[in-house]
Amino acid sequence: MHELAAGTWGKLNEMKRDVAEFQYLQDAVADLIAKYSKLKKTKSQLAQILERDTYMSAEEAMEIGVIDHVVNSPDDVFGRLNL
Numbered sequence: 001m002h003e004l005a006a007g008t009w010g011k012l013n014e015m016k017r018d019v020a021e022f023q024y025l026q027d028a029v030a031d032l033i034a035k036y037s038k039l040k041k042t043k044s045q046l047a048q049i050l051e052r053d054t055y056m057s058a059e060e061a062m063e064i065g066v067i068d069h070v071v072n073s074p075d076d077v078f079g080r081l082n083l
Contacts, residue, residue, distance in 0.1 A: 001054045001066060004029070026050055036065035 004026045008018035030046040037046070041064075049064070058070040071077055 001050065001056075003050060003052050003054075033065050038063050038065060 004022055006018070006022055008015045026047070027043075030043050030050055033046050033050075034041065034043055041049075056064070058067065061067045062070055069076070
């Protein structure tokens, strides 16, 4: 997962508003991950994960709740489609 990144420029008040919006978005992402996470991590624990780029295995991503299923073979995809 990549940390939230964006550029801001302009007057100080505009930049403060942008930073507040970035924080809101980061909190919203942490809330969504907390909602679907199988690990039941606290929001502050998830915030630590989101502070930096985080590399994880497919299984770790599934445990955290950012993916629903690991595809190991074409049958994993086509079997779910009921073709």
